[in-house]
Amino acid sequence: MQRYFSEEKINNQLVLNEDDIYHIKTVMRMKDNDEIIVVYKKIAYLCCLENVKENIKINIKKELEKVNYNTPIVNLIIPILKEQKMDLILQKATELGISSITPIITNRSIIKLKPSDYDKKMTRWKKIVKEASEQSHRIDIPDILDIKEIKDLDKIDGNKYVCSTREKSKNIKLVMKNVEICDRINVVIGPEGGLTEKEEEMLNKQGFLSITLGNRILRVETVPLFILSVINYEFME
């Protein structure tokens, strides 16, 4: 069943944004009495459509069962990449249960974004994770946090790791043995060409532990999927 996220509840009705209403009417061509699932404040509701053609109403029929995924909170810290790679990461990381994404500026990033373009990018990224959340039946939408520089990552709480091509012995498997389900995990991933030695040192000083993902050569956009797959796997019951 089609799923949407709502940010407003009025009595027994949920309100959707214009894009979603367009999707219901024009893309899905739904009719009165058709059912959809709408998630509001991390609760999924079975809803029934009324008056679709004119002033659509989304009536709550009942609250649906909650699913608990039992994985730690993961904050992915990634350089701004080319659109196609960035989109892939946002989609797949959402599917695999990411909690938040922090875009960062790094020396070797190919994409040099002007601060005046930040808002436009943010809007795009938020739209992608919202849609991916709907498709993967999540009851929450990952946060896209403000774009930061590496030097500004020192205030982050929780377990802190940086994926390194220099580190050879401390691998993700060893590190995962000490991760608890209640932990908040922050992982920095470098751009194509990697973080500079200076950037990695700066992160180490801020408490980010350099780890290796093994000796395969993975593309930047594969790394988050690898890490999130492994975290899901480790906490599978």
Next chain:
Amino acid sequence: MQRYFSEEKINNQLVLNEDDIYHIKTVMRMKDNDEIIVVYKKIAYLCCLENVKENIKINIKKELEKVNYNTPIVNLIIPILKEQKMDLILQKATELGISSITPIITNRSIIKLKPSDYDKKMTRWKKIVKEASEQSHRIDIPDILDIKEIKDLDKIDGNKYVCSTREKSKNIKLVMKNVEICDRINVVIGPEGGLTEKEEEMLNKQGFLSITLGNRILRVETVPLFILSVINYEFME
């Protein structure tokens, strides 16, 4: 350094195909004495270019160190998907160390390929895994095996699994505990909409064990990446 695969060695020279020579000359604009890595029969050689502009020669300078990845052999059995998804799976599965891919015909596959189109598709898929092998510095290229029907999978050797949305308790983590590094793992992944109950039953009868990857809703193209990440992780030393 740029990497290519060769299928022919004459004395101290390696031979590349036309596409690769075009890449060297026109895309990379290499010159005489430039170095490349060429893999021939699972051995990587450092090579030096001679006479690039006319009749290019690829001279072997020395044999390079071998990398051993220490993971079981994995044969991914996947339905033929839309081009973009298929390409993504082939690329990422190659990066993550897949040994072979067996395309299958399933009831709910959206793509209905005529047998007369098989050759064209095969050529395309083989090109993609070759390029992905070069990019991820592999010393071998995954095999693309013949397109099969589910009823023809009974002759496959090794550990056999089918990713199921029906199975709730036997998860991949439990199953991985019994997988040895010398094993050959075959995993069937269903199309969008899943395998039919009958197809899954037929696979079970052929010795494929139904397993779940947990309770997240993953898209078809994410499933192989999840499985391969987990296998790499489990055998990490």
